[in-house]
Amino acid sequence: MIIPRMIMKNAFRRKVRTSLTIFAMAIAILAFGLLRTVITTWYLGLEISSASRLITRNAVSLIFPLPLSYYDKIRHTLGVREVSYGSWFGGIYISEKNLFASFAVEPKSYLDLYPEIVLSGPQKADFIRDRRGFIAGRKLSERFGWHLGDVVTLKGTIYPGNWDFVLRGIYKGRDKNIDETQFIFHWDYLNETVKKTFPSMADQVGFYLIGLTDSHMSADVAVEVDKMFKNSPAETLTETEKAFIMGFISMIEAIVTVIQVVSFVVIIIILAVVANTMAMTTRERIGEYAVLKTLGYSGLNIATLIMGEAFVISFLGSLLGIVFTFPVAHYFSTALGTYFPVFYVKSSTVLFDLGVAAIVGVAAAVIPIRQAIHIRIADGLRRIG
Amino acid sequence: MAVPLSYSFRNLWTRRLTTFLTASGMALVVFVFATILMLAEGLQKTLVATGSFDNVVVLRKGSNSEVDSGIERDKASVVETLPQIATDKAGDPLVAKEVVILITLPKKQGGSSNVTIRGIGDDSLQLRPQVRLVQGRMPRPGLAEMVVGSSLSTRFSGLIFGSYLRCGLMSWRIVGIMDAGNTAFSSEIWADANQVMQAFRRPVYSSIIFKLADVVKFDAAKSLIEGDPRLSLQAKRETKFYLDQSEVMAKFLKILGVSLTVIFSLGAVIGAMITMYAAVANRTGEIGTLRALGFQRRAILLSFLMESLFLGIIGGGLGLFFASFMQLITISTLNFQTFSELAFKFALTPAIIAESFAFAVIMGLAGGVLPALRASRMNIVESLRTS
Numbered sequence: 001m002i003i004p005r006m007i008m009k010n011a012f013r014r015k016v017r018t019s020l021t022i023f024a025m026a027i028a029i030l031a032f033g034l035l036r037t038v039i040t041t042w043y044l045g046l047e048i049s050s051a052s053r054l055i056t057r058n059a060v061s062l063i064f065p066l067p068l069s070y071y072d073k074i075r076h077t078l079g080v081r082e083v084s085y086g087s088w089f090g091g092i093y094i095s096e097k098n099l100f101a102s103f104a105v106e107p108k109s110y111l112d113l114y115p116e117i118v119l120s121g122p123q124k125a126d127f128i129r130d131r132r133g134f135i136a137g138r139k140l141s142e143r144f145g146w147h148l149g150d151v152v153t154l155k156g157t158i159y160p161g162n163w164d165f166v167l168r169g170i171y172k173g174r175d176k177n178i179d180e181t182q183f184i185f186h187w188d189y190l191n192e193t194v195k196k197t198f199p200s201m202a203d204q205v206g207f208y209l210i211g212l213t214d215s216h217m218s219a220d221v222a223v224e225v226d227k228m229f230k231n232s233p234a235e236t237l238t239e240t241e242k243a244f245i246m247g248f249i250s251m252i253e254a255i256v257t258v259i260q261v262v263s264f265v266v267i268i269i270i271l272a273v274v275a276n277t278m279a280m281t282t283r284e285r286i287g288e289y290a291v292l293k294t295l296g297y298s299g300l301n302i303a304t305l306i307m308g309e310a311f312v313i314s315f316l317g318s319l320l321g322i323v324f325t326f327p328v329a330h331y332f333s334t335a336l337g338t339y340f341p342v343f344y345v346k347s348s349t350v351l352f353d354l355g356v357a358a359i360v361g362v363a364a365a366v367i368p369i370r371q372a373i374h375i376r377i378a379d380g381l382r383r384i385g
Numbered sequence: 386m387a388v389p390l391s392y393s394f395r396n397l398w399t400r401r402l403t404t405f406l407t408a409s410g411m412a413l414v415v416f417v418f419a420t421i422l423m424l425a426e427g428l429q430k431t432l433v434a435t436g437s438f439d440n441v442v443v444l445r446k447g448s449n450s451e452v453d454s455g456i457e458r459d460k461a462s463v464v465e466t467l468p469q470i471a472t473d474k475a476g477d478p479l480v481a482k483e484v485v486i487l488i489t490l491p492k493k494q495g496g497s498s499n500v501t502i503r504g505i506g507d508d509s510l511q512l513r514p515q516v517r518l519v520q521g522r523m524p525r526p527g528l529a530e531m532v533v534g535s536s537l538s539t540r541f542s543g544l545i546f547g548s549y550l551r552c553g554l555m556s557w558r559i560v561g562i563m564d565a566g567n568t569a570f571s572s573e574i575w576a577d578a579n580q581v582m583q584a585f586r587r588p589v590y591s592s593i594i595f596k597l598a599d600v601v602k603f604d605a606a607k608s609l610i611e612g613d614p615r616l617s618l619q620a621k622r623e624t625k626f627y628l629d630q631s632e633v634m635a636k637f638l639k640i641l642g643v644s645l646t647v648i649f650s651l652g653a654v655i656g657a658m659i660t661m662y663a664a665v666a667n668r669t670g671e672i673g674t675l676r677a678l679g680f681q682r683r684a685i686l687l688s689f690l691m692e693s694l695f696l697g698i699i700g701g702g703l704g705l706f707f708a709s710f711m712q713l714i715t716i717s718t719l720n721f722q723t724f725s726e727l728a729f730k731f732a733l734t735p736a737i738i739a740e741s742f743a744f745a746v747i748m749g750l751a752g753g754v755l756p757a758l759r760a761s762r763m764n765i766v767e768s769l770r771t772s
Contacts, residue, residue: 272656
């Protein structure tokens with residue numbers, strides 16, 4: 001029973017040093033937690049994507065459209081339950097700094113395919129009825145103070161001109177990880193206007209979304225759809241939503257890798273600080289360890305003492321860091337909302353933090369333990385300071 | 386009288402392990418700080434070097450990148466006749482009407498990414514003096530031929546000199562490899578504009594690039610283009626155009642870099658503080674002796690500050706030393722704004738060296754101030770007694 005008490009006494013003998021170390025540990029855990037949150041945020045899209053939805057796009061690349069005439073052909077493919085389609089609009093609201101995603105979609109089938117977009121009954125009906133209507137995510141409408149019935153004008157980057165829309169609904173995400181910053185409106189509205197101004201761009205859609213009767217059929221349906229349009233002017237590439245989003249992530253892989261590397265550097269920095277503290281502490285107490293050995297304490301007891309002290313410091317620090325991670329992450333999600341529409345700390349991140357604390361505790365104690373165990377009693381007693 | 390510098394220095398040497406751990410903590414912080422600045426700088430440098438100051442890019446009004454833009458042939462021929470355009474030896478205007486599209490290609494290391502194909506005109510090469518053919522020749526007008534940027538041919542599979550690339554229902558022969566140094570053109574594929582428009586069924590150009598006869602005539606050309614109600618086009622200097630394309634990425638990297646460094650540096654300052662407090666505590670007797678020998682409080686303060694300054698300098702030097710090796714690495718990633726692959730290098734500039742070093746010194750000093758103050762305030766008699 002005496003060992004735990006000795007550990008606590010030892011840990012707080014040098015109050016300034018221990019509290020500084022704990023503080024440094026907390027800061028590092030905070031940084032580590034934030035970086036992990038950035039990485040998990042990147043992969044969030046993957047998590048919410050469904051394996052029972054397929055995305056069909058032009059095989060050449062995303063910027064090329066597909067003809068609207070594919071709609072009926074895809075709908076009659078075996079295993080297809082529902083088809084929706086849409087185009088990326090890329091609208092600018094007032095200034096280019098106000099970044100958010102804007103899509104034109106076929107509203108009824110789109111909302112059917114995406115049950116995670118939660119819209120009240122009357123708002124849904126209003127939206128579907130009004131061709132100029134649009135729905136916006138809760139966060140987006142809060143950011144710009146839009147209310148139902150407001151007219152919002154976007155400047156088109158791909159489709160030139162100013163476009164007026166009427167806010168007909170504000171959707172919420174079914175789960176925490178759903179992006180609530182999207183701007184969704186009628187594809188028909190886009191098409192009718194384009195028909196008049198740029199006839200060559202009319203009756204073209206950016207992508208088809210396919211809902212399956214059975215998610216096991218995804219591979220078959222994808223092959224079937226692509227086969228149908230093989231050797232046509234617009235060949236298609238159909239993949240599950242997961243694969244589609246994974247493709248996006250792999251394009252920015254380099255950045256994700258940089259962040260991952262940096263988060264490991266953080267661990268090394270913490271390790272240096274805590275190991276330094278432990279090294280100094282042990283050096284100062286070599287004499288004491290010699291006394292303990294004389295009293296009959298085994299090497300294992302002394303190892304427990306040092307390891308325990310390292311653990312007390314690293315775990316107190318990491319707990320403090322974890323507590324701070326939440327408010328800081330909240331601040332980031334408001335400051336960086338344009339880059340990360342959804343930004344929150346996952347429970348796996350907290351587990352990672354605790355894992356790091358354990359690793360740092362063990363690694364910081366290893367060298368001091370070796371020194372303390374191997375020193376001969378007479379040498380230890382002779383040494384001063 | 387001041388305490389000799391060697392006292393501070395030898396003290397660090399005596400406690401090598403602790404000095405090493407503290408300095409390496411700082412070195413890592415400086416390394417991260419410098420690396421992220423270098424990344425943002427490299428990205429910007431690449432895109433700025435891509436543009437020439439006397440070239441003008443014309444896009445459709447409202448579009449942010451060449452891929453969004455579209456310029457009908459009749460509008461293009463209006464722009465071609467602007468009086469501010471420079472002429473070549475034969476007296477023809479130096480103008481290139483180009484079409485830019487993206488295609489998805491598989492990467493060698495797995496995955497795939499978007500690659501820019503630029504349909505070029507006769508003058509395109511002349512307008513970009515940075516671009517150099519390293520192998521083969523330029524594509525001939527009217528043939529399905531391509532030249533591939535050197536960054537692409539090393540990173541993407543199938544882009545080998547002499548082989549064929551199938552896309553847009555056509556088979557393109559790769560007849561050349563071009564190198565444009567650290568510019569975005571090294572990450573592009575060039576082919577004849579009319580061939581690209583036909584193969585990918587694009588009836589319109591994406592952009593028009595021309596060289597100004599006189600650098601100062603940009604405003605005149607700009608107001609002619611933007612003031613013409615038939616056109617609804619916009620004109621930008623090429624340098625500005627490419628700088629704008631790096632904005633979102635560079636800002637993202639800088640925010641990431643600054644917030645990380647602030648957090649890290651707090652950690653490193655605390656590390657230095659722990660080390661310096663220990664240094665003071667262990668040498669209470671020595672400090673008393675020094676004071677008894679007649680050294681002033683100020684001298685003691687200065688001596689301990691010097692010690693932590695050395696720590697900072699060692700850390701900064703080490704961090705920069707390792708960061709400088711990052712210049713050998715090329716990063717290839719998707720630019721959020723143009724939605725296409727771009728390769729760039731970490732760039733170390735004198736400004737970054739100075740900033741990182743100043744940062745390291747400040748970290749060292751900040752960590753040393755409180756411990757040094759404690760050392761200087763010690764009472765002679767008491768400190769001599771504790772030893």
